[in-house]
Amino acid sequence: DSGVTQTPKHLITATGQRVTLRCSPRSGDLSVYWYQQSLDQGLQFLIQYYNGEERAKGNILERFSAQQFPDLHSELNLSSLELGDSALYFCASSVGLGDTEAFFGQGTRLTVV
Amino acid sequence: DQQVKQNSPSLSVQEGRISILNCDYTNSMFDYFLWYKKYPAEGPTFLISISSIKDKNEDGRFTVFLNKSAKHLSLHIVPSQPGDSAVYFCAARTGNQFYFGTGTSLTVIP
Numbered sequence: 001d002s003g004v005t006q007t008p009k010h011l012i013t014a015t016g017q018r019v020t021l022r023c024s025p026r027s028g029d030l031s032v033y034w035y036q037q038s039l040d041q042g043l044q045f046l047i048q049y050y051n052g053e054e055r056a057k058g059n060i061l062e063r064f065s066a067q068q069f070p071d072l073h074s075e076l077n078l079s080s081l082e083l084g085d086s087a088l089y090f091c092a093s094s095v096g097l098g099d100t101e102a103f104f105g106q107g108t109r110l111t112v113v
Numbered sequence: 114d115q116q117v118k119q120n121s122p123s124l125s126v127q128e129g130r131i132s133i134l135n136c137d138y139t140n141s142m143f144d145y146f147l148w149y150k151k152y153p154a155e156g157p158t159f160l161i162s163i164s165s166i167k168d169k170n171e172d173g174r175f176t177v178f179l180n181k182s183a184k185h186l187s188l189h190i191v192p193s194q195p196g197d198s199a200v201y202f203c204a205a206r207t208g209n210q211f212y213f214g215t216g217t218s219l220t221v222i223p
Contacts, residue, residue, distance in 0.1 A: 002156060002158070004156070033211070035213070041215060042115070042117070042119075042202065042213040042214050042215040042216060043157070043202065043204075043213035044213075045210055045211055045212065045213070048209055048210070050209075055209050056208065056209040056210050058210060090156055090157070092156070092157075097209050098206060098208065098209040100145050100147060100162045100206065101147075101159045101162070102159065102211075103156075103159070104149075104156030104157045104158070105156050106154065106155055106156050107156055
């Protein structure tokens with residue numbers, strides 16, 4: 001158990017809908033990272049928050065947004081969903097910025113039908 | 114734009130032998146390289162890392178080698194054990210961003 005909790009574990013939704021994925025980092029970790037893993041793809045970095053502020057942005061679509069709340073949990077919002085958004089979405093946390101070791105949650109498997 | 118590449122999707126090795134997983138990268142600004150291991154239905158787990166100023170880092174049965182001139186790193190597992198069967202991701206860091214490869218699925222045959 002990494003200490004990072006992601007909910008829900010599975011999500012099935014229709015195209016055009018909006019969903020919210022939730023991540024609770026390890027106790028004491030200030031950084032939260034979001035990654036997307038599509039079929040046969042590596043982990044694609046989406047966005048990083050540190051202590052409530054956005055610190056790095058990767059290949060995140062404009063239809064996607066994220067935030068980190070004062071209690072340090074984070075949410076990833078995906079809107080106007082398309083079939084191609086079906087993927088595993090991982091959250092990871094670390095103590096600081098750019099730590100070389102991050103702890104990953106089990107992921108949320110999103111299926112868009 | 115895949116800055117970190119793992120060209121071998123899968124690898125099978127006999128128990129007790131050496132497993133060598135390879136990774137190539139294109140960005141010379143990467144300052145840290147990492148390997149993560151992932152079992153099915155679980156998130157990736159950090160395994161070992163190496164700074165760009167070193168060429169080798171060892172942790173028990175796991176050794177990572179970095180060849181900066183070739184922009185290549187490898188993970189050696191000696192001896193390989195059935196419990197090592199998993200998907201291995203290579204990752205590289207620049208600034209606060211991490212770039213991951215597509216993974217190599219290792220199967221250790223008893």
